[in-house]
Structures are given as structure tokens and as C-alpha cells.
Amino acid sequence: xxDSKPSAVVRPAPLSPHLQVWRWHVTxxxxxxTRATGIALxxxxxxxxxxxxxxxxxxxxxxxFTGIMGTFLGxxxxxxxxxxxxxxxxxxxxxxxxxxGKGFEPKTANLSAIVCFxxxxxxxxxxxxxxxxxxxx
Amino acid sequence: xxxxxxxxxxxVVRGKHHPAPEGAKTVKTFKIYRYDPEGEAQPRxxxxxxxxxxxxxxxxxxxxxxxxxxxxxxxxxRSCREGVCGSCAMNIGGRNTLACTHGHEDYGNSxxxxxxxSQPVLKDLIPDLNLFFAQYASIEPWLQTDTPEPQREWEQDxxxxxxxxxxxxxxxxxxxxxxxxxxxxxGDKYLGPATLLQAYRWLADSRDEAxxxxxxxxxxxxxxxxxxxxxxxxQVCPKGLNPAKAIAQIKAMLVERVV
Numbered sequence: 001x002x003d004s005k006p007s008a009v010v011r012p013a014p015l016s017p018h019l020q021v022w023r024w025h026v027t028x029x030x031x032x033x034t035r036a037t038g039i040a041l042x043x044x045x046x047x048x049x050x051x052x053x054x055x056x057x058x059x060x061x062x063x064x065f066t067g068i069m070g071t072f073l074g075x076x077x078x079x080x081x082x083x084x085x086x087x088x089x090x091x092x093x094x095x096x097x098x099x100x101g102k103g104f105e106p107k108t109a110n111l112s113a114i115v116c117f118x119x120x121x122x123x124x125x126x127x128x129x130x131x132x133x134x135x136x137x
Numbered sequence: 138x139x140x141x142x143x144x145x146x147x148x149v150v151r152g153k154h155h156p157a158p159e160g161a162k163t164v165k166t167f168k169i170y171r172y173d174p175e176g177e178a179q180p181r182x183x184x185x186x187x188x189x190x191x192x193x194x195x196x197x198x199x200x201x202x203x204x205x206x207x208x209x210x211x212x213x214x215r216s217c218r219e220g221v222c223g224s225c226a227m228n229i230g231g232r233n234t235l236a237c238t239h240g241h242e243d244y245g246n247s248x249x250x251x252x253x254x255s256q257p258v259l260k261d262l263i264p265d266l267n268l269f270f271a272q273y274a275s276i277e278p279w280l281q282t283d284t285p286e287p288q289r290e291w292e293q294d295x296x297x298x299x300x301x302x303x304x305x306x307x308x309x310x311x312x313x314x315x316x317x318x319x320x321x322x323x324g325d326k327y328l329g330p331a332t333l334l335q336a337y338r339w340l341a342d343s344r345d346e347a348x349x350x351x352x353x354x355x356x357x358x359x360x361x362x363x364x365x366x367x368x369x370x371x372q373v374c375p376k377g378l379n380p381a382k383a384i385a386q387i388k389a390m391l392v393e394r395v396v
Binding site for chain 2: 010011012013014015016017018019020021022023025027028031095098099101104105106109
């Protein structure tokens with residue numbers, strides 16, 4: 001400690017790589033997707049609120065709104081919001097089951113993550129097929 | 138705080154290549170994280186073309202073969218070589234595990250070997266686990282009782298003893314804790330899977346009488362509730378334990394005592 005000669009100065013230790021080396025798997029993707037769809041739903045709710053405001057502002061404003069949302073990009077965003085709603089709902093149920101202490105075995109957790117992804121996508125597609133068939137979209 | 142990229146001093150640069158010895162039969166490439174605390178050099182990835190026919194079956198055998206025959210400067214921790222001590226925990230092929238219990242045949246022709254993720258690196262594959270063990274100590278991992286000590290041992294019914302299965306087997310290798318993204322971002326405040334599994338091990342012990350104070354200590358937005366059930370811990374535990382489930386059981390105990 002009280003060495004008169006300055007010994008090798010120890011520099012701050014580097015941080016070992018984490019995301020840079022990690023091999024992803026489905027439960028990790030499901031977790032971040034839950035967070036991401038939750039954030040996306042803030043945006044989705046904003047779109048719905050803007051639609052409601054346009055509706056209140058009159059038929060011209062609402063026509064503008066439906067015009068923008070009816071473009072390919074607008075529909076893509078709405079489809080994304082639909083997937084987010086269903087995925088987030090499924091993930092919520094998955095968390096509810098966990099809160100009862102069930103479904104923690106890695107195999108079960110993998111399966112429930114896949115089910116959530118599949119439900120989000122399939123339910124959104126079904127809703128859009130119905131919407132397109134009934135002329136709602 | 139979430140920091141997706143590594144700090145400047147931690148960026149890993151391309152390192153040296155060590156070719157296979159002449160006459161090598163079965164060659165496999167190991168990309169190994171290297172860091173020398175002396176000097177100024179950045180951490181680097183060194184690649185070693187190893188003649189795996191000339192060494193034992195486990196990744197640890199390969200690492201020791203490298204150290205013995207190719208590059209004596211490689212630093213790593215190891216001791217029991219049979220999955221009991223937890224010393225050789227590291228990130229192999231993108232997942233934390235014990236080098237001594239995983240065969241190199243489980244991986245492809247190119248295997249990445251890095252220290253346990255998101256920890257300060259002392260040298261090469263050796264992380265600084267002082268925080269990890271301090272967190273473990275913070276949950277007071279020993280039997281706490283108020284009743285006078287019995288003349289003989291503290292007795293436990295076999296049906297209560299069974300409740301400790303899946304908990305007591307933890308070897309504190311830190312594979313789970315350092316696999317957890319929540320711990321990567323909030324490791325200074327979140328206790329992490331291994332410590333919480335051990336916290337539950339004492340909460341679940343029928344002989345322990347400090348349940349209330351143990352739960353009080355854990356009721357904290359960061360210490361316990363940073364678990365978002367990402368499940369990396371249960372995926373990587375080399376002993377097949379399930380910290381995520383133990384954490385859920387602690388949360389359930391905290392709910393039970395208020396309802």
C-alpha cells in the first residue's frame with residue numbers, strides 16, 4: 001500500500017459484453033415485445049383519440065383522418081396497433097398465470113411465449129379479414 | 138440504467154489468431170475474450186484453432202488445453218471440474234454455463250467464450266463478483282431463530298424438508314444473475330436471480346423464524362420487483378433450478394401477508 005514506487009496503476013475494469021454476445025431465445029423476445037407493444041399502444045390510443053377529435057370536428061376533418069389512415073402506410077400502422085393489442089392482451093394473461101405461480105418451467109414458458117406471438121398475429125389477421133369483408137377497413 | 142452498447146473502454150477489438158498445430162486432426166475455432174489489466178490495450182477477441190481430438194470433451198478441457206499448449210497467458214477460474222464449485226461459470230456460445238459440464242460437441246465449429254455478461258472484468262474470463270457476493274450476504278443467508286436452541290439439532294419434518302428441493306442446490310456460480318437483462322441494467326439495486334432464489338430458500342425453511350424481517354427487507358421496488366419474468370435465469374441455470382419461480386413465490390408471500 002505505502003510503496004514509494006508507483007506500482008502498475010490499475011485502470012477501471014471494462015464491462016464484459018452482454019447483448020453483444022447473448023444468444024436470444026423466445027422468452028426474452030416475448031418480454032421485450034410485451035414492453036414494446038405496450039409503448040406502441042400509447043401511440044395507438046393517440047391515433048384513436050385523434051380520430052375521435054376529427055369526428056367531433058366535422059365530416060371534412062374525419063374524411064381527412066380516414067383518408068390518411070386508409071393509405072397503405074396508415075393501414076400498416078393500424079395493423080401494427082391491432083397486433084399490439086392482441087399480443088399485449090395475451091402477454092397480460094400469461095403474466096396473470098405467472099402471478100398464480102404457474103407456468104415457470106422453461107418448456108412451458110417457451111410454449112406460452114410462442115402462443116402469445118401466434119395469438120397476436122392470428123387474431124389481428126382475423127380481425128382485418130372481417131374488417132375488409134364487411135367494408136369497415 | 139439501460140445501456141445497450143458497451144462503454145468506450147469496454148469495446149472489444151479484433152485480437153490475435155492462433156493457428157492449429159501442425160498435424161491437427163479435428164480443428165475447431167474458439168473465439169475467446171481477452172483483457173489484460175496491465176498496459177493500455179482494449180479488450181480483444183483472440184481466436185484459437187484447437188485440435189479438439191487432442192483434448193478432453195468439455196469446454197473446460199479445451200480452455201486448459203489452450204492454456205497448456207497454445208497460450209499460457211489465458212486466465213480463467215476453475216476448480217472442481219464437475220459442476221459443484223461454480224468457478225468456471227462463463228458465457229459459452231452466447232449462454233452462461235459451466236465450462237466443465239458442457240461438451241464442446243454441443244456447439245458448432247466456432248464457439249465464442251466470454252466472461253459472465255455485464256460484469257467488471259479483472260482479466261480475460263475472470264469477472265469481478267464482489268457485488269454478487271455482497272448481495273448474497275445482504276439477505277443474511279443463515280438460519281435465524283428466536284426460540285432457544287434445542288439440545289440437539291433443529292428438527293425438520295421430511296415434508297418440510299422437501300420444500301427446500303430446487304433451492305438448496307444452488308452453487309452460486311452467478312450464471313443466472315449475470316444472464317438477467319434486468320440485472321444488466323440495474324445490477325447495483327436489483328438483487329438478481331441467484332440472491333433472490335437464496336432469499337426464498339430461507340423464507341421456505343420451516344425452521345427459520347425471521348420470515349417477517351426477511352420479507353420487510355425484500356419489499357422494495359428495485360431489490361425484488363425488477364424481475365420481469367424474462368426467464369433467462371431458468372434457461373441457463375446449470376443445476377436446472379428456477380429462480381424466476383422462486384421470485385414469484387416471494388412476491389406471492391408479500392401479497393399473502395397483506396390480504
